[in-house]
Amino acid sequence: MASAAALLLQLQLLLLLSLSAAQPGFISLDCGGADDYTDGIGIQWTSDAKLVFGGQATNLPVQNQLQKQYSTLRYFPADNSKYCYTMNVRTRTRYLVRASFLYGNFDNSNTGQPFISTLELRQFNGSLYYTDYEAQFFLALSARINFGADGNKSVRYPDDPFDRIWESDSLRRANYLVDVAPGTERITTTKPVFVGTELEPPEKVMQTAVIGQNGSLNYRLDLEGFPGNAWAVSYFAEIEDLAPDETRKFKLVVPGMPLFSKPTVDVEENAQGKYRLYQPGYTNVTLPFVFSFEFKKTNDSSKGPILNAMEIYKHVQITMGSHSKHHV
Numbered sequence: 420m421a422s423a424a425a426l427l428l429q430l431q432l433l434l435l436l437s438l439s440a441a442q443p444g445f446i447s448l449d450c451g452g453a454d455d456y457t458d459g460i461g462i463q464w465t466s467d468a469k470l471v472f473g474g475q476a477t478n479l480p481v482q483n484q485l486q487k488q489y490s491t492l493r494y495f496p497a498d499n500s501k502y503c504y505t506m507n508v509r510t511r512t513r514y515l516v517r518a519s520f521l522y523g524n525f526d527n528s529n530t531g532q533p534f535i536s537t538l539e540l541r542q543f544n545g546s547l548y549y550t551d552y553e554a555q556f557f558l559a560l561s562a563r564i565n566f567g568a569d570g571n572k573s574v575r576y577p578d579d580p581f582d583r584i585w586e587s588d589s590l591r592r593a594n595y596l597v598d599v600a601p602g603t604e605r606i607t608t609t610k611p612v613f614v615g616t617e618l619e620p621p622e623k624v625m626q627t628a629v630i631g632q633n634g635s636l637n638y639r640l641d642l643e644g645f646p647g648n649a650w651a652v653s654y655f656a657e658i659e660d661l662a663p664d665e666t667r668k669f670k671l672v673v674p675g676m677p678l679f680s681k682p683t684v685d686v687e688e689n690a691q692g693k694y695r696l697y698q699p700g701y702t703n704v705t706l707p708f709v710f711s712f713e714f715k716k717t718n719d720s721s722k723g724p725i726l727n728a729m730e731i732y733k734h735v736q737i738t739m740g741s742h743s744k745h746h747v
């Protein structure tokens with residue numbers, strides 16, 4: 420009797436532990452993977468085998484340097500059928516959906532068979548990324564940049580509770596964050612930054628920034644999927660200890676788009692204090708493929724502009740999916 424009770428207690432403890440270790444609202448499918456496991460950052464991956472009918476699981480021929488979830492994939496016949504994943508989601512809830520495709524010569528002959536490596540869902544709480552257009556349009560990520568980042572590594576879970584991936588601005592890619600203004604410097608703080616605003620960005624991303632010591636911050640980047648209508652937001656938090664008589668005021672300038680410029684940003688005033696976040700944005704603005712922007716200090720400001728992070732998404736029309744002869 421006593422041992423049965425002890426066993427029961429142990430089982431309950433195990434259940435509690437496994438529940439608290441899991442991330443509520445996360446679904447992470449390792450496509451083609453054979454088993455379930457937890458990765459180095461604590462994400463629990465599950466095999467996709469029970470959630471899709473059809474397709475073949477396979478291992479990539481070259482596996483070294485690969486994270487486990489990318490070392491397998493599932494491929495499907497290049498026929499007229501439609502192969503679907505079925506997952507339990509909460510209705511009337513916004514999700515981040517991230518799919519990855521690492522070809523890795525899995526078929527050794529480029530047969531053109533469709534395949535998928537991972538499929539991730541992250542539930543957003545509350546009104547995160549709400550738009551007036553969400554019945555007809557979803558938001559497709561084009562850029563999510565952590566300015567002044569410490570090194571090249573992205574910031575994601577567990578720093579970001581929703582596992583958004585914030586790319587470092589020091590990552591070098593063609594036509595990505597070029598034409599940087601002279602006098603651009605990176606700054607960092609270890610002090611806490613208040614980020615409890617509607618978009619809840621990770622504090623770690625807000626603890627770094629770039630500042631324009633010479634009065635301007637300039638960038639040019641290609642926006643995947645554009646021209647189009649964008650949802651765009653910039654994140655500002657004053658993370659320098661300015662003297663009482665110093666000010667940081669600036670305006671956004673977009674060449675050829677005079678209407679783009681909103682009123683002057685005064686970070687401390689807008690955020691109602693230092694080490695607090697202000698996140699002005701546009702819910703629907705038309706942007707070109709080659710996007711240049713500048714934050715320029717106003718004449719009455721003693722300091723140049725600051726920029727901690729930025730996100731740009733494209734409004735993409737929701738369609739009912741492709742036609743197919745058979746659903747599998």
Ligand SMILES: *[C@@H]1O[C@H](CO)[C@@H](O)[C@H](O)[C@H]1NC(C)=O
Nearest residue numbers: 443444543544545579580581
């Ligand atoms: C989202 O809300 C659920 C339910 O209120 C909560 O359990 C979960 O921790 C929240 N997630 C984040 C990342 O805030």
Ligand SMILES: *[C@@H]1O[C@H](CO)[C@@H](O)[C@H](O)[C@H]1NC(C)=O
Nearest residue numbers: 569570571572589590591592
């Ligand atoms: C960042 O990556 C680039 C290549 O994209 C490399 O040249 C650079 O050395 C890396 N910097 C750091 C700090 O790792």
Ligand SMILES: *[C@@H]1O[C@H](CO)[C@@H](O)[C@H](O)[C@H]1NC(C)=O
Nearest residue numbers: 600601602603632633634635
């Ligand atoms: C800053 O601007 C001044 C005046 O335009 C210029 O002389 C100086 O070289 C600039 N500094 C840097 C670091 O580019």
Ligand SMILES: *[C@@H]1O[C@H](CO)[C@@H](O)[C@H](O)[C@H]1NC(C)=O
Nearest residue numbers: 552556648649703704705734
């Ligand atoms: C955004 O604005 C454009 C131009 O005014 C309009 O055509 C479009 O329907 C709006 N909404 C979305 C989601 O693009």
Ligand SMILES: *[C@@H]1O[C@H](CO)[C@@H](O)[C@H](O)[C@H]1NC(C)=O
Nearest residue numbers: 669670683715716717718719
């Ligand atoms: C700064 O002053 C110059 C010259 O008076 C003026 O042309 C310019 O528009 C002013 N810039 C801003 C951002 O107020």
